[in-house]
Every structure is written in structure tokens, then in C-alpha cells.
Amino acid sequence: MTSQSDDFNYPFPPKHHKGYWITAPMTYEEAVQAFHAQSEKDQMMMKNPVGNSPAKTESHDFPFPPKRSMFWENDTSYDVGYDEAVNLFSGQDPTKQSMMANPLMSQAEQGLADRQQEVRDRILQTKEERLSNDTWLPVQAEYPVLIYETQRQMNDESAPDMLFGDESKQKIQNYGYNQPFRGYYSEREGYHMPGEDQFTLSVQEHLSRMRSLASAFSWTGVTKDVYDEMVDKFEENQGGHFTSVLLDEALKEHSTTKVFHNKLKEIISNHLFKNQYSLNESILNESSTELSDSNSGVSLPKFNEDIDIYNGTVLCVHDVWAVKVYADKLEYLNNKIRGTLRYEIQDHFGLDSPDVNHPSPFGNWLNKYELSKGFRSWYILQHYANYAFRPFFTDINFMLELR
Incomplete structure (x- = not known):
């Protein structure tokens, strides 16, 4: 039989390759024996027996390296083996075992570790005491409390932009500079030229023109399709x-909302400070007054x-319209x-006459909605008596934290 030495060209690493043998399913010596126990054909084919054995598993719940670690062969700091270390650990009192105290440490090392743990324990205790003293107290009130509301009310069907089927063709035709509802105005001739009668178009044509507004005003971002839904x-x-x-979400995250x-947080804080941290009905008047102040107020x-x-x-x-x-x-x-x-x-998803009636040729043309076929169709569908399409309320709701 061939000599079983480290110089033999086996199909596995030599004995001094510690990294391989730490995780291998057998020791180097067991691998050599298993190799020579194979048939001559398997030996000639250099079949590796290490790969044919189940992996070894080892439970390790100690504060030092596992038994198969190179630590126990290379480290000379300690005069004990793995089994002796296990016995030393098990012989400690339960408190040290629960703290995973390493019995291989010198007294000085263990003393330093204990002092470090004491410092950590004191820091944790101080933190817990501080948290227990920092107790948030409830603001006295009957929740929910109305903090702020606009003068304009919710669900106001009498609002001008919520009216529908309330105007004649003649009235609408007089809106806007050059009266675009009537046709188109010829500067050269000085009078309106005949054009299509917008008041006889089909409902589908008007809706199509309404939808065309999206190409100019609703073509990017996560909210770009909401207009079509409306x-x-x-x-x-x-x-x-x-x-x-x-x-x-868009209005919740908007800069004007912030x-x-x-x-509003500032107003609430001042109110609570003045009223011994109870919330009373005067908050409504205070918030309304301060938010609408011309100097210190902010927009909705x-x-x-x-x-x-x-x-x-x-x-x-x-x-x-309303908030x-x-x-x-509150705490x-x-x-x-x-x-x-x-x-x-x-x-309100609706228009009123100020939206489409701009007699002056001056100012921002983007705000003269009557110049757009889409807005004219929207207004005619809503207000012209022969169509009378109903506008509707748009509700936006979200929560914000006070911190």
C-alpha cells in the first residue's frame, strides 16, 4: 500500500490547509483512510471521498471558538483545550453563564470586561430613568376637536361654480374679450365673423374637447390621469x-400644506400655553384670526x-373651497x-362666470380660460340650459402629525 503521508497527491488539500479541514465533513487522517479504502479504479480516477460524506454539525453556545477552530491549534495564550474550556464555563455560577463570561480570560481581562459591562448597564439605567421621567401628558379636551374651519362651508351646492343649467345662450355669448363663445372676432373687419355654433355641438364633442385639456395641463407625474377620471x-x-x-397624497406633501x-402648530402651541394645556373653543377664533392676518397669516x-x-x-x-x-x-x-x-x-369640479369672462385684453393669457375650446365646452356643458351637466364636490382627506 502506498505510504499515507502529506506528500501523497490526494484529491483533497494537504493537512496544513486548515481553512478547508475546519468545514470539511471529516478530518485529514479520516480522508486519507477513506481514499485508500476505495477501489483501485476509484483511486486511479482520484475520486475525492471527502465530498461523499455528510457534513459534520456542531452545536456551539460558548464564548470561545468552536472545537474545530484553528484557535485551539495556533493560539498559545491558554493552557487548556476545548473540552477543558467547556468544563470551566459550565462550572461558573449561572449569572456569569447567562452573561457569556469567558473563563479563559485572565482576572485582569475579566475585570475589564466586567467594568465595561457595568458602564453599559449604568448608561442603560440612566436612559430608562430619563424616559420614565419624560412622560407625555394628555391635553385636556373632548376629542375630536375642531381646530380650524373656513367661513365657506362644505357641501355648498349654492356656490357659483356648483350651479348648472342656469344660463341662456345669449348670456354666455357675451362673456370674454372678443366674445369667443360667439365665434371669432376679426380685427381687420372689426366685428364677429361667422363660425361654428358651439351651442349645437354634440355632448360627445364637448366632452372630447374637455378631455383635450389634459394634453396641455395633465401630462406628467403620478396625478396626470386623475383629470380623465374626473x-x-x-x-x-x-x-x-x-x-x-x-x-x-399630493396635497398632503405640498409645500403650501407644510x-x-x-x-397651525404655532397657533395651537400658544393656545395650550395660555390655557394650562387644555384645549377650549376659543382655538377656532384664534386660528381663524391669525391665519387670515394680512401680515402673519398664510394661505390655504x-x-x-x-x-x-x-x-x-x-x-x-x-x-x-372649504377646509x-x-x-x-394631543399631548x-x-x-x-x-x-x-x-x-x-x-x-368643486365646476366653473363659474369669472373663470371665462375676462373683458380686458391685458394680463396673463393662460388665465383667460375662455380662449380654450376645452374650457368653453366645459362651461357650456355645465351652465347652458340645454345641456345642464352637474358639477361635483372633490374631497381631499389626510392626516398630519404634530411633532
Whole structure:
């Protein structure tokens, strides 16, 4: 039989390759024996017996390396083996075992480790004591509390942009500079030239022109398709209410909402400080007065940024009509407050005469909606008595934290 030495060209690494034998399913010596126990054919084919044995597993719950680690062959710091180390660990008191104290450490090393643990324990205890002292107390109130509301009310069907079927052809034709509802105006001739009669177009043609507004005002961002959904509802001619989680999130994250919310937090904080951290009905008057102040007040949340012109939000919701803000829960700690405010915001998907009646040729042409076929069709469908399509309420709701 061939000599079983490290110099033999076996199909596995030599004995000094410790990294391989730590994870191998057998020791080097067992692998040599298993190799020579194979048939001559398998030996000639250099078949590796190491790969044919199940992997060894070892449970290890001690604060030192496992038995098969090179630590026990190369480290000379300790004069004990793995089995002796296990016995030393098991002989410790239960407290040290639970703390995974290493019995191989010197007294100095163990003392340093114990002191470090004591420091960590004191830091944790101090933190827990501080947290127990920092107790947030409830603001006294009967929740939910109405914190703010606009003078204009929710669900106001008498609002001008909620009216429908209320105007004659002759009245509408007189709207706007050059009266685009009538036809088109010839500057050279000085009078209106004959054109299509917009008041006899089919409903589908008017709706198509309404939808065409999306190509100019609703073509980018996550809210770009909301306008089409609103036109679909308008086409149903049922009125009612419309909601969209996309509009909710867009207005919640809008810069004007953040400014309004921060101002409202300031008003609430001042109110609580003056009233021994109880919330009373005077908060409504205080919030209304301060938010509408010409110097220190802020505007209501609304879509007014440049990107809003193109992501459909201005087309869907221009200036909001009514706002209510409720406090669902408030707490205080020293001069800090925290809690949750619930926003209820409403606008109208409808037009009124100021939207399409701009007699002056001066000013921003983008705001002269009567110059667009889409807006003229929208207004005619809603207000001309022969169509009388119903506008509807757009409801936007979200929660914001006070921190």
C-alpha cells in the first residue's frame, strides 16, 4: 500500500490547509483512510471521498471558538483545550453563564470586561430613568376637536361654480374679450365673423374637447390621469363626490400644506400655553384670526407651483373651497406638543362666470380660460340650459402629525 503521508497527491488539500479541514465533513487522517479504502479504479480516477460524506454539525453556545477552530491549534495564550474550556464555563455560577463570561480570560481581562459591562448597564439605567421621567401628558379636551374651519362651508351646492343649467345662450355669448363663445372676432373687419355654433355641438364633442385639456395641463407625474377620471364622473351627470388617494397624497406633501400646518402648530402651541394645556373653543377664533392676518397669516393649502400646471393638479383642484382641521389627539411635555391633525378639504369640479369672462385684453393669457375650446365646452356643458351637466364636490382627506 502506498505510504499515507502529506506528500501523497490526494484529491483533497494537504493537512496544513486548515481553512478547508475546519468545514470539511471529516478530518485529514479520516480522508486519507477513506481514499485508500476505495477501489483501485476509484483511486486511479482520484475520486475525492471527502465530498461523499455528510457534513459534520456542531452545536456551539460558548464564548470561545468552536472545537474545530484553528484557535485551539495556533493560539498559545491558554493552557487548556476545548473540552477543558467547556468544563470551566459550565462550572461558573449561572449569572456569569447567562452573561457569556469567558473563563479563559485572565482576572485582569475579566475585570475589564466586567467594568465595561457595568458602564453599559449604568448608561442603560440612566436612559430608562430619563424616559420614565419624560412622560407625555394628555391635553385636556373632548376629542375630536375642531381646530380650524373656513367661513365657506362644505357641501355648498349654492356656490357659483356648483350651479348648472342656469344660463341662456345669449348670456354666455357675451362673456370674454372678443366674445369667443360667439365665434371669432376679426380685427381687420372689426366685428364677429361667422363660425361654428358651439351651442349645437354634440355632448360627445364637448366632452372630447374637455378631455383635450389634459394634453396641455395633465401630462406628467403620478396625478396626470386623475383629470380623465374626473371627466368620466362629469360625463355620468350624477353630481355627488369624488375622491382620489393620489390627490390626497399630493396635497398632503405640498409645500403650501407644510407652511399652513407649521403655522397651525404655532397657533395651537400658544393656545395650550395660555390655557394650562387644555384645549377650549376659543382655538377656532384664534386660528381663524391669525391665519387670515394680512401680515402673519398664510394661505390655504392649494396647488400653485409651476409643476402643478402640468401634472393635472391645477386642472383638477385650483383653489380649495372649504377646509376643516380636527385634532384627534394631543399631548404635551414641558413646552413641546405632539399629536395628530385630520385635514378635510373640499373643492368643486365646476366653473363659474369669472373663470371665462375676462373683458380686458391685458394680463396673463393662460388665465383667460375662455380662449380654450376645452374650457368653453366645459362651461357650456355645465351652465347652458340645454345641456345642464352637474358639477361635483372633490374631497381631499389626510392626516398630519404634530411633532
